[in-house]
Amino acid sequence: MKKVFSSFAHSHLGARLAISLALVLFAAVAVAPAAGPQKHIDEGVRIAGLNVAGLDVGQARQRVQTAFAQPVRFRFGKLRWQVAPARLGGEALVDEAVSKALRADRGDNVEVRVAVDKQAVRRYVEALERRFGVPAQDARLVGLDGLRPSISDERWGRTVRRGAMTAAIRRALRTRIRGRMPVVLKAIRPSV
Secondary structure (H helix, E strand, C coil), X not given: CHXXXXXXXXXXXXXXXXXXXXXXXXXXXXXXXXXXXXCECCCCCEEXXXXXXXXXXXXXXXXXXXXXXXXXXXXECCEEEXXXXXXXXXXXXXXXXXXXXXXXXXXXXXXXXEEECHHHHHHHHHHHHHHHCECCECCCEEEEECCXXXXXCCECEEEECHHHHHHHHHHHHCCCCCCXXXXXXXXXXXXX
């Protein structure tokens, strides 16, 4: 009985090993690159101004992705900071650009389209308003000094120019060259 069980276990183990080996070989064939030479981009072709001549698909993709992943940089007075494009809702369509570059002629400059989530940009502009906006304060009666009224001074406020900032951020996301962007404000005059 022991010999029968032992022989069954060995044959079962052999079948499992054979199946495992077949799966590993199948996976290796599926993952292996297609036979034949790797496609390279023609001489003189650029993507968004980047020289990608002679690069294969993976190299070109990496170069363009790195360029468009650079943070968007901001400034306000002496403050400096930067924000990742993904946080602002920007995503460069790199695969599309590389595919076009493979078909492009010598001297062509292929543009990179960038998908921008307008809601993400608006949310960031609202966050700038909460951080840098200051409401105006009207002059108001604060009490009496004897028989004379005591009135506080009015105070001017400031608000982020939402339309200008939204447009500037969207423009910055669509290009790979990103200078430091000032936070654009406008003064708010008190009404009293």
